[in-house]
Amino acid sequence: MKSAITELLGIEYPIFQGGMAWIAESTLAAAVSNAGGLGIIAGGSAPIDYLRDQIRRCKSLTDKPFGVNIMLMSPNAEELAQLVIDEKVPVVTTGAGNPGKFMAAWKEAGVKVVPVVPSVALAVRMERAGADAVIAEGTESGGHIGENTTMCLVPQVVDAVSIPVIAAGGIADGRGVAASFMLGAQGVQVGTRFLAADECQIHPTYKELVVKAKDTDSVVTGRYTGHPCRNVRTKFAKKLASGEKDGSLTPDEFEQLTLGSLRKAVQDGNLEEGSFLCGAIAGMIKEVKPAKDIIEEMFAQADKLLGK
Numbered sequence: 131m132k133s134a135i136t137e138l139l140g141i142e143y144p145i146f147q148g149g150m151a152w153i154a155e156s157t158l159a160a161a162v163s164n165a166g167g168l169g170i171i172a173g174g175s176a177p178i179d180y181l182r183d184q185i186r187r188c189k190s191l192t193d194k195p196f197g198v199n200i201m202l203m204s205p206n207a208e209e210l211a212q213l214v215i216d217e218k219v220p221v222v223t224t225g226a227g228n229p230g231k232f233m234a235a236w237k238e239a240g241v242k243v244v245p246v247v248p249s250v251a252l253a254v255r256m257e258r259a260g261a262d263a264v265i266a267e268g269t270e271s272g273g274h275i276g277e278n279t280t281m282c283l284v285p286q287v288v289d290a291v292s293i294p295v296i297a298a299g300g301i302a303d304g305r306g307v308a309a310s311f312m313l314g315a316q317g318v319q320v321g322t323r324f325l326a327a328d329e330c331q332i333h334p335t336y337k338e339l340v341v342k343a344k345d346t347d348s349v350v351t352g353r354y355t356g357h358p359c360r361n362v363r364t365k366f367a368k369k370l371a372s373g374e375k376d377g378s379l380t381p382d383e384f385e386q387l388t389l390g391s392l393r394k395a396v397q398d399g400n401l402e403e404g405s406f407l408c409g410a411i412a413g414m415i416k417e418v419k420p421a422k423d424i425i426e427e428m429f430a431q432a433d434k435l436l437g438k
Contacts, residue, residue, distance in 0.1 A: 131429050134294040135317035138262060139195050139221060139242060142166030143429050145307075146244075146265070146296060147421075148321025149173070149199020149223055150273060150407070152396040153332055156184045158421065160191035161329035165422035170197040170223060175204045178213055185217045195220040197244075202227025215239040223265065226274065228252075230259045244296065246319075248276025253287045253295075261293060265319050268299030272322050272360050272409035275299075275350065281313070288314030302411040304431020311436060320428075322409035327421040335399030336406055339364070343412035352388070355381045362406040366391070 135144040145167040147159065151174040159169030169192070171184050181198070188196050198219050200210050203226040211232040214222050222229075222236060225246040229236075236243050237260055246265040247253040253264045266287040268280025276283075280299040288295045297310035298319035310318050324330055325340045339362045349363045351370040361367040370387065373379025379387070388405060395404030 131433060133311075133316040135263065135296060138294065139168060141168050141195055143425055144296075144317030145425060145428070146170060146197070146223070146298075146317065146319040147324050148271075148298070148319055149197070149225070150321050150325075151201070152392050153325070153330065154199065155331060156187035156191060157331055158324060158327060158329045159196050160188050161327065161421040162324065162425070163188075163192045163194040163196045165420075165425045166194075167421075167425050168195060168197055168221060170199050170221075173198055173200045173204065173207075173210045175201070175206060178206060178209045181210060182213060182217065185213070185219060197221030197223055199223045199225065200229070201225050202229060208232075211235070214241060228255065228259070229261075233260045246298070247287065248278060248283070250283075250286050250290045253291050257291045257293050263294040263296060263316070264291065265296040265298050266315070267319070268297075269360075270300030270410040271298055272348075272412075273407040275358055275360050281309075284310065284313040284315055300409060300411045302409075302414045304428045304433075304435060306411075307428055307432035308435040311432070322411055323415060323424055323428075324421060325408065326415050326418045327424060328418060329421050332396050333399030335401065336395055337418055339406050340408055340412050340415055341418065343408065343415070345410075345413035348408060348410045348412060352384065355384055359405065359407060360409060362408045362412065364401055364404075364406060366401065366403060367405065 133144040143166045147162040149170040149172045151172045154172040162169035221242045223244045242262045244263045245256045266284045269275045284297045294316035296317040297315035302323045347363045391405035394400040395406045
């Protein structure tokens with residue numbers, strides 16, 4: 131399936147793998163890139179030496195384009211912004227802030243810049259700053275979220291900017307891909323579906339939670355801290371949601387409880403203290419399979435639907 135995004139980035143399918151913190155590392159990113167999409171390594175707040183190693187490992191596993199996601203509120207964002215230049219990473223996606231101060235250096239180095247945006251206003255600002263495309267991410271996504279839904283946000287962003295728009299949030303099969311294109315998007319970003327990829331290195335307990343999830347098994351916590359996150363509905367997530375609702379947890383206590391909770395989920399499968407971030411679409415995911423199969427099935431189905 132060709133689009134403005136496949137042309138811009140030199141990829142076969144217009145699909146990005148989400149830059150999920152602690153999850154999106156070189157093995158998964160390379161598998162997605164080798165399958166024709168754009169694999170992404172999550173920067174997060176990881177040490178620069180670790181990220182350099184991940185970038186180099188990805189290069190050893192694929193000769194296809196891949197990207198790095200930079201959370202701009204991370205303390206090491208400046209170092210990571212320079213690292214992607216030094217390592218000649220083809221694409222950068224950004225979140226949690228404005229990448230404006232890095233834009234000139236990235237553009238000079240030939241890096242394609244694709245910010246994640248939760249609103250029309252930020253999409254317009256990113257276009258003015260020189261972004262090559264934007265990812266319009268709806269509240270259905272896993273992890274940190276905005277409030278607008280994908281179906282409402284994507285067409286409004288498409289109407290507001292002239293650069294390509296990638297739809298994200300609630301996309302797990304070819305129907306979601308086709309719907310995104312009908313809304314005017316030129317590509318999709320998928321996170322939760324790749325949690326159940328063979329190459330995804332998360333703890334088996336995490337994968338099992340995703341595959342067994344029902345449509346009602348996601349919950350948003352942390353709205354009162356200003357950092358709402360969508361999780362699988364575990365006992366820990368319900369405890370956080372309940373403490374937030376009845377006031378038995380102050381925002382400071384909430385932040386203390388969730389410190390390091392994503393690592394505990396990803397690496398340890400810790401159901402008592404781990405935050406298993408996951409999109410609302412998890413109820414559609416029924417099996418673990420290779421990233422290549424996931425992508426090919428999605429686009430075969432989308433192709434049929436769009437052909438109608």
